[in-house]
Amino acid sequence: MCTLALLSATAADPAGSEGSDRSGDQGPQLLPDDRAVAAATGRGIVALEAMTHVGPAVPGRRLAAALPVASLFSRRLRWSLAGIVAAVTGLAVASWLTTGDHPLHAAYITLLDIFAINHPALEEAPERKTLQILAGFLGLLLLPVLVAAALEGLGAFRSATALRRPPRGLSGHVVLLGLGKIGARVLVRLRELEIPVVCVESDPEARGLALARRMRVPVVLGDVTEEGVLEAARIHRAHALLALTSADTTNLEAALYARAVRPDLRVVMRLYEDDFATAVYRTLRAAHPAALTRSRSVTHLAAPAFAGAMMGRQILGAIPVERRVLLFAALDVAGHPQLEGRTVVESFRPGAWRVIALDTASPAQRLPDLSSTPGEAA
Incomplete structure (x- = not known):
């Protein structure tokens, strides 16, 4: 196991910048060395641990249940x-x-x-x-x-x-605002985790509506800025709000209105510009210090992956660490003097890069896509 990141020391401070470039030493630290980890007492960490799966593979679950025959007739x-x-x-x-x-x-x-x-x-x-x-x-x-x-x-x-309506007694669910590309993918993930969801969408032609219909997820059609739309989604009994539309003003207005209805509601917002997302986060956290608030800039989170792909690296994944991103990539050691001929410990550069795995197979036996399994590659 190794520590990949140290979380911000100002997580409980409403005036903190939560991982922005202005956080300084109190902000999150990516790829710290052992000395920094030992000195960071009381801070959360993001750790990497090797895990093995024992037992047969679990088949994928169907997202949409078939219509029971008994429900056709009274x-x-x-x-x-x-x-x-x-x-x-x-x-x-x-x-x-x-x-x-x-x-x-x-x-x-x-x-x-x-x-x-x-x-x-x-x-x-x-x-x-x-x-x-x-x-x-x-x-x-x-x-x-x-x-x-x-x-x-x-x-x-x-x-x-037809689109389902939210049940009257529904509670403890997640209100998902926006069924575009990002909203549809988040919806699939939430249903895979068996988390109850109520979607809110203003566009009757949104690409995620067909997905919600197949998955039998309740949907409220309407503009979230209009009165009564969030109430129809049972926002007062919801567990969290995910505002994932492409309009920053819509996401912000929905978050403010939801907090007015329920001050302790968990809120996650999708915002375009990172400085604006930081300012919104600090304002909402100062106004509601007891509630959990997260604002993320999609472009800021995706930029490292695009940059790595342009440099010819195979991007395996990315982990958001507060307002920063930890990128996982695969590359050939040959031609890189910082890596070639060095051990894993010698090649480690705190805050820059760290080798966490080696592919020792011959070039002919290596997988073209390291994120796939051998069965998928065949």
Whole structure:
């Protein structure tokens, strides 16, 4: 295990800058050495620990559940259909016993009588005439039941494809504002973690609405700046608010309104400019010191990954450390004098880079994508 970062020492101070460039020594430290870790008493850390998985692979879970067949029809209609089926069976058995025909032929004649497409039994025995009359009455009863079944089934399918509304008693959920690219990916991750979510989206053509519909996630369509929209998402009983729209003003206004409704609500905002995100964070934390507030600039977090990709490095992932980013990349040691011919300890540069893994396989056996498994690469 190794320490990858030291968290800010001003996490509990409303005047702190929470990881910005102005935090100085009290801000987060990326890739500290052992001396800095030993001296940083009382500060949180981001540690790397090797873990192994023992046991069979767990299959992926389906995000969207299939529509139950029982929900297509009401209980009363199901009982009506069962009664008609029993009556048809009884008439078929009676026809078989009275006429002596083959059971399949008796059932066929009964169905013809029910649908009124058989010849009248004018010259048949009285028992046969009675059965034909009863089958005719049963056919009259069958028609409205079939119409009701068709209407209920159509209504059930329309309800399944429509957006769900938040249940009245919902609480402890996450309100996700915005179903664009980022919002849709966050929604998938939250559902994988089995966290209840209510989405709020103003654009009826947003790309994430189809995903929310398939996953049966409640959605509130409306402008979050309008009165009653966040209330419809049960914001007063929510666990957290994720404001992930592409408009900074919308995210900020939603956060301020949510805090006015519930001061201790956890809030995470997506903001474009990092200095603005820092100022918003400090203001909200000073106004609500007991609540958990996070504001992140997406461009600021993504910039290191883009820069690393332009330098020809294979980006494996990134970990946000407060307002800074710890980037994981793979590169060839050959051609880098800071790494070539050195041990892992000798190549370590505090605050700059650190080698955490070595691929000792031959060039022909190396995976083209280190983030994939050998089975996926094959």
